Amino acid sequence: MKINVILTYVLISACIITTGCVKKSTYELTLSELSQAKAECQKTASELAEAKAECQKTASELAEAIKKIETLELDAKVRSEQSKGDASKATAQLDEANRNLQSLTDQLNEANRKLAIKPKLPVTASVRKANYGEGYVLTVDTTVKRNLKVVLTHNVKELQTKTQYNLTLNSQVSNEFGWQQGITFNIGDTAELSHPDFETIKVSIP
Secondary structure: OHHHHHHHHHHHHHHHHHHHHHHHHHHHHHHHHHHHHHHHHHHHHHHHHHHHHHHHHHHHHHHHHHHHHHHHHHHHHHHHHHHHHHHHHHHHHHHHHHHHHHHHHHHHHHHHHHHHOOOEOOEEEEEEEOOOOOOEEEEEEEOOOOOEEEEEEEEEOOOOEEEEEEEEEOOOOOEEEOHHHOOOEOOOOEEEEEEOOEEEEEEEOO
16 A cells, blocks of 8 residues: 555656756746747847838938039020020011111112112103104204214004114214105104113104
8 A cells, every 4th residue: 555655756856857857948938939039029120121112212312413403494494584585685676677778779779779860861852843854853862072972762653663773973973863764754653762881762653
């Protein structure tokens, strides 16, 4: 019986010791997991801190980029305003130049018009009936003291013909042209006296 009591005690002691070991082992395992979790948390915190620093860097770079963009936009706006001002100034200068050009063109046209107006041919002309023979006689006197070369154009109304004669007007006497000079003027005909430096005069035969 004593032996049974001793065995029972040994069994109970073994059970207690075993239970205690199990609990101790479980406790040690829990501490290890906590330590591992703590390390994991610290690692995660470090990564978060790193990510935060990276985000802050990115935010700083983004802010710098935005600032540069705003500066560029402002510069572009200023340049655009300057360009508009320059374009407006250039347009005003062009308009002024065009007005000056138009004024000069008008002056040139006026000068050309005046140059195109030739002085009157320095002669007087009259028509009379031929004293004998047929037709009329054209009498031409010069108003300058020199002989004058002219072109006489005889327009015959009835035949619708035109004949030209190169004449030299004598400044000392009256110059007559009629049937004796081979030119027969009839009623309705016209005579034109022309010179390159003077205005042409026209005489109608009555």
